[in-house]
Amino acid sequence: MSSNHLILDAQELKQHYHVKQGVFKPDAVVKAVDGISFQLEKGKTLAIVGESGCGKSTLGRMLTMIETPTSGRLEHMGQDLLSLSKSAQATLRQKIQIIFQNPYGSLNPRKKIGSILEEPLVINSQLSKAERKAKALSIMAKVGLKTEHYDRYPHMFSGGQRQRIAIARGLMLDPSIIVADEPVSALDVSVQAQVLNLMMDLQTELGLSYVFISHDLSVVEHIADNVMVMYLGKVVEQGSREDLFNNPKHPYTLALLSSTPQLSPDKRRQRIKLQGELPSPLNPPSGCAFHGRCQYANERCHQEVPVLREDQTGHLIACHAVEEQRIELSQAV
Amino acid sequence: MSLLELNNLSVKFGPFQAVDNISYQVEEGEVLGIVGESGSGKSVSSLSIMGLIDYPGKVSAERLSFNGQDLQAMPEKQRRKLTGSDIAMIFQDPMTSLNPCFTVGYQIIEALKTHQGGSKKELKIRAIELLTQVGIPAPESRLDNYPHQLSGGMSQRVMIAIAIACNPRLLIADEPTTALDVTIQAQIIDLLIELQRKQKMGLVLITHDLALVAEVADRVIVMYAGQIVESGPAAEVFSTPKHPYTQALLASLPESAAGKSRLDALPGVVPGQYDRPLGCLLSPRCPYATEQCRQVEPDNQGDLHRQVKCHTPLDTEGRPAA
Numbered sequence: 001m002s003s004n005h006l007i008l009d010a011q012e013l014k015q016h017y018h019v020k021q022g023v024f025k026p027d028a029v030v031k032a033v034d035g036i037s038f039q040l041e042k043g044k045t046l047a048i049v050g051e052s053g054c055g056k057s058t059l060g061r062m063l064t065m066i067e068t069p070t071s072g073r074l075e076h077m078g079q080d081l082l083s084l085s086k087s088a089q090a091t092l093r094q095k096i097q098i099i100f101q102n103p104y105g106s107l108n109p110r111k112k113i114g115s116i117l118e119e120p121l122v123i124n125s126q127l128s129k130a131e132r133k134a135k136a137l138s139i140m141a142k143v144g145l146k147t148e149h150y151d152r153y154p155h156m157f158s159g160g161q162r163q164r165i166a167i168a169r170g171l172m173l174d175p176s177i178i179v180a181d182e183p184v185s186a187l188d189v190s191v192q193a194q195v196l197n198l199m200m201d202l203q204t205e206l207g208l209s210y211v212f213i214s215h216d217l218s219v220v221e222h223i224a225d226n227v228m229v230m231y232l233g234k235v236v237e238q239g240s241r242e243d244l245f246n247n248p249k250h251p252y253t254l255a256l257l258s259s260t261p262q263l264s265p266d267k268r269r270q271r272i273k274l275q276g277e278l279p280s281p282l283n284p285p286s287g288c289a290f291h292g293r294c295q296y297a298n299e300r301c302h303q304e305v306p307v308l309r310e311d312q313t314g315h316l317i318a319c320h321a322v323e324e325q326r327i328e329l330s331q332a333v
Numbered sequence: 334m335s336l337l338e339l340n341n342l343s344v345k346f347g348p349f350q351a352v353d354n355i356s357y358q359v360e361e362g363e364v365l366g367i368v369g370e371s372g373s374g375k376s377v378s379s380l381s382i383m384g385l386i387d388y389p390g391k392v393s394a395e396r397l398s399f400n401g402q403d404l405q406a407m408p409e410k411q412r413r414k415l416t417g418s419d420i421a422m423i424f425q426d427p428m429t430s431l432n433p434c435f436t437v438g439y440q441i442i443e444a445l446k447t448h449q450g451g452s453k454k455e456l457k458i459r460a461i462e463l464l465t466q467v468g469i470p471a472p473e474s475r476l477d478n479y480p481h482q483l484s485g486g487m488s489q490r491v492m493i494a495i496a497i498a499c500n501p502r503l504l505i506a507d508e509p510t511t512a513l514d515v516t517i518q519a520q521i522i523d524l525l526i527e528l529q530r531k532q533k534m535g536l537v538l539i540t541h542d543l544a545l546v547a548e549v550a551d552r553v554i555v556m557y558a559g560q561i562v563e564s565g566p567a568a569e570v571f572s573t574p575k576h577p578y579t580q581a582l583l584a585s586l587p588e589s590a591a592g593k594s595r596l597d598a599l600p601g602v603v604p605g606q607y608d609r610p611l612g613c614l615l616s617p618r619c620p621y622a623t624e625q626c627r628q629v630e631p632d633n634q635g636d637l638h639r640q641v642k643c644h645t646p647l648d649t650e651g652r653p654a655a
């Protein structure tokens with residue numbers, strides 16, 4: 001990976017929340033994100049997958065500096081974002097924008113589309129009123145909204161159109177990175193397809209890099225270059241799209257893939273039945289956090305936290321059974 | 334005789350036709366999938382079968398029968414007894430359909446009581462049995478839990494336990510897993526199918542997840558804007574769709590596109606109350622629409638085995654009939 005293409009470099013990011021447990025008990029610590037590292041290249045898409053509560057949104061909020069990490073490093077094109085002065089941070093923050101899951105909740109219902117879009121410019125730029133309007137109209141055209149939509153309110157739009165507005169707002173400050181937190185999860189399939197096409201077109205046209213947060217593996221397989229699978233605040237497997245979908249290794253990734261319904265009969269995998277549900281992050285299991293649901297768990301898994309290991313192809317996996325080559329033997333996929 | 338039979342069922346809210354003359358059957362031991370985008374009338378049509386459409390909603394049907402009994406003609410009391418025991422429904426949102434003020438045990442026992450007798454102790458034993466059956470660990474300890482103490486997957490299991498409490502012959506499950514993570518969804522669906530097979534239940538599975546229906550349903554109904562546009566054996570409908578809307582839905586799925594290419598997205602959105610078009614409801618979005626489509630509503634073509642509501646159904650190559 002040549003470093004001049006590297007746009008975002010995250011090292012060991014952690015977000016630990018202190019949660020009150022009542023007057024007499026000490027605060028508990030929720031390790032929402034617990035040591036995550038990745039590199040994002042210009043014009044590429046890194047997808048983050050995992051079940052609800054595994055820390056995807058928390059990671060997204062750290063990348064966009066909505067929240068400061070408990071610890072870790074975050075570099076944007078070689079610049080350390082966390083040690084910058086507040087004003088330097090504010091400028092760089094414009095380069096990393098976030099789009100949220102819920103296009104209903106994230107748009108102010110009392111403001112017209114025009115002023116929703118121009119708001120970031122009012123705060124962050126010296127542009128005149130006319131220049132701001134011109135910019136809003138040009139971005140609206142890019143995301144497929146019409147000029148007459150400029151004076152309308154959010155409730156007058158469909159779910160897909162609202163997601164376009166949210167994307168347009170994210171583009172107003174000419175960002176280089178968009179963190180998209182479940183951007184199509186609330187949309188019907190025909191509209192989901194429209195929005196995914198739009199995101200891919202914008203990536204080609206503007207050279208955007210995406211951090212694409214999703215729990216939907218078929219969407220991820222379509223849009224991602226690289227994939228990171230999270231479980232309870234940690235990365236369990238990370239690699240190229242091909243690694244993850246053609247050669248998945250971690251038992252949790254295997255379970256996710258086999259649980260995702262497939263339209264085409266020949267893509268269906270033998271279902272791996274998981275026991276039980278996601279453990280509580282307030283009281284995480286010892287050793288490998290997945291051991292209570294994993295069919296390959298042994299004594300070592302109860303004791304020792306597996307670390308991410310890289311194989312020859314750069315594919316990262318954190319699993320004792322994979323390291324001990326216990327899975328290849330039993331897993332005839 | 335079919336387990337459930339509807340003929341030209343409609344539901345109106347004032348001038349708005351939420352369900353528009355739909356007809357279908359469900360056989361004993363059959364899994365019927367109903368798919369369609371948001372607002373296509375999947376939930377409203379099921380609620381109308383259960384007799385749960387409130388004023389000002391208006392339900393009408395030429396025939397609406399369960400096991401040969403006319404649901405519209407029977408006294409209200411008898412119908413309520415039937416729906417809840419022989420016909421049960423699992424609702425879209427488990428959080429709102431379990432009563433937050435009562436324990437899990439109380440709610441299961443109430444469901445059992447309305448339809449069968451027994452001492453308090455017998456009912457409790459049966460409640461524990463049901464929770465075991467739906468895969469809840471340490472069921473005795475769960476009886477005293479309130480709904481907010483349960484995870485989403487667990488609430489959904491309790492909903493299923495209540496629905497199957499009286500051994501229904503027909504179970505209508507409205508998006509039973511939409512709010513859940515995929516691994517939990519897989520557990521719940523496997524559970525529903527296992528129960529369905531064991532008890533030869535008819536199962537109506539409502540979802541917007543086409544792949545899920547492709548995996549588990551025997552037959553499928555595709556709804557668009559309140560109408561059934563296509564129906565038939567699931568494998569056939571998904572491999573060779575005859576209706577342009579079914580074709581478009583399948584094409585818009587990410588798994589239908591090779592690699593990182595553009596998806597075949599149908600332009601526009603489902604019409605609502607104020608923009609229902611003349612003629613075929615898909616005509617403003619349909620790539621094959623003709624002048625006839627914009628003026629004249631198409632009839633259903635085909636037989637009960639495979640129906641399609643289009644002037645020019647697609648051939649096996651996916652092209653409209655000449």
Ligand SMILES: Nc1ncnc2c1ncn2[C@@H]1O[C@H](COP(=O)(O)OP(=O)(O)OP(=O)(O)O)[C@@H](O)[C@H]1O
Nearest residue numbers: 346351369370371372373374375376377378390541
């Ligand atoms: N009580 C009501 N009054 C007026 N309109 C209603 C009412 N209930 C539902 N509708 C309308 O009827 C149509 C069908 O609704 P329905 O809930 O059946 O959709 P659905 O197919 O289940 O959608 P989803 O996939 O979002 O659950 C929608 O346009 C909806 O807004």
Ligand SMILES: Nc1ncnc2c1ncn2[C@@H]1O[C@H](COP(=O)(O)OP(=O)(O)O)[C@@H](O)[C@H]1O
Nearest residue numbers: 017030032051052053054055056057058059281
């Ligand atoms: N502000 C907060 N205070 C305490 N716990 C939090 C906070 N934000 C998130 N969490 C917890 O951190 C974990 C990860 O949450 P989140 O990042 O929202 O997950 P995801 O987006 O993957 O569903 C969850 O257990 C969540 O309850």
Ligand code: SF4
Nearest residue numbers: 288294301319320321
């Ligand atoms: S480390 Fe052990 S418990 Fe964790 S995924 Fe691997 S085999 Fe399973």
Ligand code: SF4
Nearest residue numbers: 613616619626643644
């Ligand atoms: S009737 Fe016409 S508009 Fe309607 S689906 Fe068929 S071809 Fe398309």
Ligand SMILES: [Mg+2]
Nearest residue numbers: 053056057181
């Ligand atoms: Mg989230």
Ligand SMILES: [Mg+2]
Nearest residue numbers: 375376425507
């Ligand atoms: Mg519904």
